[in-house]
Amino acid sequence: MRKARYRTGAGWVARCAMAAALTCSVVCAQQSAGYRIAGTVLSGATGEPLARAVVSLLAEDNEQTLASTSTDAQGRFSFEGLAAAKYPLTASKRGFRSAFYDEHEGYNTAIVTGPDQDTTHLIFFLVQGSVLHGVVTADGGDPVEGARMILFQKARTAGEADQLPEVDTTLTDDAGAYEFGSLADGDYLVAVAAQPWYAMHRAGGKKDLDVAYPVTYFDSTTEEGSATPIAIGKGAREQADIHLHAVPALRIAVEGVRRADGRVARPELQQIVFGQPIYAESVGFLDAITRGSTEFDGVAPGHYELTLNDPPRVVDMNATEDLQVGQNAGSLTESVTGTLRMSNGTVPLEEGHVTLHPEEGAASHTPVHGVIRNGQFHLDSVAPGTWSVVVESGGKTAAVLGVSTESATLPGDRFTVRDRPLNIAVTIGQGSSRIGGRVQKDGKGLGGAMVVLVPRAPGRMETLARRDQSDSDGSFSLRDVVPGQYTIVAIEDGWKLDWTQPGALARYLPQGQSVTLQDNPEGTVQLTAPVAAQPR
């Protein structure tokens, strides 16, 4: 099953803890003749049993903790007297990454109790968090204190590259040392943003002090494309030292910051790293009033996005020397007005937040945020290019099934802004657009299989594909499915497969199961025939 939309780690531990003892009685009060979930927690690295690991049993619908227990000296845990139901399971222990049972990429195998279900021989592996650490030094070998370290995770599969890969940020200490702990294994990139501690940019400063550190990547390169990925294994500890070199700082002068109505629109300069804004500053309020122009000083060479307000526009710049930004520079932005629609025609979300995320080729790298009122939103300034829509309401992210413009209706969450204001309608899934089924192998339900909903329409993988992991009885549930024709495949031990690669799933499709989800669906589509598990 798919876990809730919050991260693994301290977050859910805290949430679970709140509910633990209070609701335990509900479960524990069931007759002792109920079902049992039991197993052993082992170290993924050594295979040794882990004592005093906390194992928690969650409710399927809201992932609230129903009961918690601590493993004994042999690593064993057990929950007794359980009702027949589906229970996601988590485990945590100091020094290890908290995890769901058999967790892969945000999916896990929930344990289903019932007749004929073996739920008492679980092996729950926990792995130690991986660590990336190092020292940041500058010219002369001095340690750099207070350097901002930004950690990016390289997407494992191309299809998930639109996910924000920034995973953590930290500051170096007085010895220049940093550490990112509790990491999942994977390929990482690390960037450093810092200022020379002695930098002075104003007129009085000597020229040799008017310096800056360009954003620097491992292995001490200032070229984004030359950044060396760091492969970190499960529970491994890798070192990445980075050296910074100060270069002359740049000035970016901006004209025309006083608007026609006399008000001052302060320009904002954002530094872009791996296509994302990492830092923003806005300056020159007094200058703007008195002279109608302003200047960013102490700018390190690099990739920036400058937001200007009169008229609203964005300037994408690769700063290598002092720059003068004229009044007509950049791309004009347009307003986007949106209306929410529910897929089943019910009343749309009244209140919430909308965020537009720039996709490949958008003239801006910065997400645009807005508020939803009465099912509508208005965004003043959106740069030309392709955007994806995220709608959030009541702390939950809604499923965007389609976006319609005046000219086209497209499934998925994307639309394109051109050279004029845009009205869009965003179709939100009701959670009813769900396909349920069961994975079978040798006539029995198979847990832990990767289930993929593959769209028939070519080129639609990225927006329409859905995934799940089968639970212990083989059951799965694919949510937020856009109406259309699909093939469902179940792959045993499929998590190592780069499933988004074109053709990667081709050989499984003939054994897959066809399914069609009608427009405006009500309720769940439950597949009657099991989906056959195929070996990877």
Place this chain on the structure above:
Amino acid sequence: MKPRDASKWRVGLRRLNPALLPRLGRAPHAGRLLLVGLLSPALLQGQQAQNPEGAASTARATLHGVVLNATSGEPLARALVRVTGDGGAGALTDGEGRFELADVGPGRQQIEILKPGYLDATAEAAAAAGGDTRTYAHTVMVGAEMPDVTFRMEPANAIHGQVQLSSGDLAEGIEMTLLHRTVESGRFVWQVAATTKTNAEGTYRFGGLPDGTYALYTAPTTDTETAGSPVDPRQAARAESSGYASQFYPETRDLSAAAKLQLQGGEQTEANLTLTLEAFHPVTATMNLPPDIDGKNFSPDRPGTTLSAVLTDSQGHPLAYVAQYDEATHTVQTRLPDGNYVLIATAGRPMLATRRMGIASSSRDVGGPYTGAVDFSVAGHAMTGLHIPLAAAPRSVLQVNLDRSGAAATASVNSSAEAVLTISQTGAWLSNAMVSTYAVGTLGSPVTTIFAAPGTYWVQTNLADRNFCEGSLLAGGSSLAREPLTLTASGSSAPLTLTLRDDCAKLTMSLPAAAEGPALGEEPAYTVYAIPDFETTADVIPQTLRASTGGQVTLDGLTPGNYHVYVFDKPVALAYHDRSMIDALPTRGQAINLTSGQSANLLLEVPQP
């Protein structure tokens, strides 16, 4: 497809990155420093134009000299010397520690010295003395043909170490707190200097520390990471857990028994701790609620009610354990290792104001604060039968008398100026530089007390009207200048009587002409304490005197009597309530008698360099 991560929201919210702001000094002062950084160049130029006096020439000059390591005396390379102000000049020292700043405006200039891993000794001392660190540690008179100016920096110290767990588990994420011994209102106090967490290897580091005395403790943590989660009384017996108690370095639960780490001259001290796994037992205390003042039952569940529960040791010192209130059962719940504790609960509602036409027309005290405490011991099993009777916190009135020059009759005080009593707990530590207010009011109307947790406290009297000065402050029969105030579990104390005098004295202190120093170069600054020979609850405020700002200060509102005046040639944080500290000073000080209602003058004797 995976769900979009909520972290995308963070990007939009991340606007100001402190790491990319210029690092101008130690972190605690960042806010203040930033403010100065935001001053426009125009304003600063105006400020400089106002003080071009002093030096002979009006021509711009070259400031040059050397920066030394204060501990070793060796020259310090790559230190930044700069004139404060946005448009100020700055330069790095060379390999011989020498610097040269050309084109500096003549007259009085404030100089800052920076180097990572080093601290400006004078600025640190000024901060410790309670001064404003931006009153610039170094004032330099600039003019043509400057002499060499010498600045000194102290290497910063660090404390680092390894935490080990008796269970053999990795000591990851253990919260560590560093205490620093400082002086507050003339007494030594412990203040929280920094907190950090152990990393994935179980190690920690506190860097950038000035010379001084430090202590270290760990926050409690349960094995299950569920510390502080509600304990269901029905499940309490089952909800035993294990964890690591809060512990002072190296292995004690009392600050008084903790190791005091003395750091000096760039020490890198290693302090390793071993934490022992032990049982944490559930503790639940039922709150017995009093009737509300509006007749209804006071309920902490009503909106707008604040409820806090604090755990202290049996001496009233706050502990790092967290207690939570559970609405469903009206109980306060926590998990604790074996030991003796006091659980203090406070409930109340803020004052309500009725607004009409945008004007607050009336306000109403809707009840509280209600407070109560229970003493208990945890010894090997859960504690579930505790009760905390909540009662309205006593709000006593401070009796204020006026002692008119020894006349037998006392008169009433007529002043609209404020009187504030502040308190600081004995033997405890402060989480920030703030002291707590205990009583506040105007002298002409009742001065009432505010609830404070049980314990013993030193009291300071602060009077805004300098026509009045403290005669005495008594709790029952005892002088609070000599003994700390004792507050009981309900927050009450013996009746407080503040006796004021209106025959206060003034003291004007002046630097001798010889203290002006050279016409050019760094100007000496003197820290002056006028300490009464008698005990008082009034603070002695250290004064900084330098020739260019007049070299003179007048103190008013002083209680008549004998004083000793001490002059230091650098900022000093003096624990003046401690006689042994005064006796250990290199000078005996200048004695002066301040007589009733009179002004006195004192020409200061300054230490010879």
